[in-house]
Amino acid sequence: MKELILIHGRSQQGKDSKALKRAWIEAWGRGLAAAGLSLPIPEERIRFPYYGDTLRDLLEGISEADAAKIIVRGAQEDDIAAGLLLALLNEYIAACGIGEDEIRRNLPPAAGPVVVERGPQNWRWVHAVLRTIDQRVPGSGVLIGLLTSDVSLYLRNTNVRGAINGGVLEAFDRPLDKVVVAHSLGTIVAYLLLRQVGSEAGWRVPALITLGSPLGIKAIRGRLGGVRHPDCVGRWFNARDPRDVVALYSLDERNFGVVPAIENKTDVHNRSSNRHGIEGYLEDPVIASRIHGALVG
Template identity: 40%
Template sequence: MPFYGDKLDEFARAAQIPLSTDIQNRGSEPDREFQEFQAQFVDELRNKAGVTDEEVQAEYGEIPAERGPQNWRWVQAILRALDKKVPGMGPVTLEAFMRDVFLYVTKPGVRTAIDRVVSGGFGEDYPTIVVSHSLGTVVTYSILASERRNLRVPLLVTLGSPLAVRAVRDPFRPLSYPTAIQSWYNAFDKRDVVALYPLDRENFPVGRTIANNDAVRNQTDNRHGIAGYMNNVEVVTKILDALEK
């Protein structure tokens, strides 16, 4: 899919949403809206990963006055506990990822601009096989779910997708299966903290079946890198078979 990273970086710099390193090193105030989004995101991930209150408490240290999005330190303790339970991405990288997702799913201007960049790769005159990864899977779904052109996508491949996380999924309700997609294949590593949930009837009910492959063993350091998905035999075979049709 077309590259949108530079455009997203522009929005991230303009938004000036401080991450934990900025708050700790510079004394910046947390962005409350992002803090609530982040708390919902990590709480869902930690429940799926089986991180207990006791494990979060061990990372927090003292007894917290409040548990939840209003206590920034509690949210950071969840990130550290989550990293120990599902190691790889690390709290800093995960937080930066969540900021990008937050900007895309909650700021209409950001979503519109990113979608405009990516939608240029689709055309009505030819079928398009789409391979998307991470936040790119969210962008792809946003475009195809709202697209009015008569597009043809014989195969959509989503890799390491966070679409089933409520904080990401709910802004797109009511969910639907984009009519342009003939076949949807979702692959993820169960150790990939961003993609702990399959895109199934329970977690992403779109009215049609999405093929899920949870057997991928992503060999990148954070279990989320696209290279660790694109060297999986089943993923590559799925794409090549679609190209040959």
């Protein structure tokens, strides 16, 4: 007997854990229907560990768009966050083929002489890069700001990491084989827990399915303390929309080389406005079928 564990990324505003779980299941159901399949297990065997309050509380009630601006500005005073932000932006510039002229066209007006210094200390440069990326896929600049905050907090703040890990670990309390589906920041949480805790705890995970994952980004990958296939995991399937800026790279040999290799699907057409939403991934019939197959196989 198997159960399904769903590990979310940044919480969706205005929804509680039950509503979020329902949204995941309904989106998966639409993907299954498109593939001619139906829900293979009762909902009692679908676990949805919710850690959204930990991240939501950090925003103190402000919108995610405003939070992203504050986070990016805050990186000016935080050397660790600044280093991550600079590394992320440089990767996006290279991966998206963004030229200096394009960045200059998006610079906010300057009160004095124009000096375009590359780095988080230069807010005008950061703003111009994010605006340029936003022009490619609307909403992407906000995602990058939030990604910087989420990853920085999770990897270096023991209280935040402990709260998130503690909530997710509760979903692994039953002695059943577990199919794990993780999205966004949740893929980092899932990967580290499976790698660090899974074998010792005796977890059996025949399939790990990661969606919209930032694990392949060098600036993030280099902060994970090494890269290897979790011993407790059987097959690993990863899917991304090529327009999803959070999932900048596939988890292939070049960007996340592990043995056995991860199978990648790189042609997802995520219908969400920023191409990163979980519903847009779960509605994909191939992804939905993979989850189904892992549970019934």
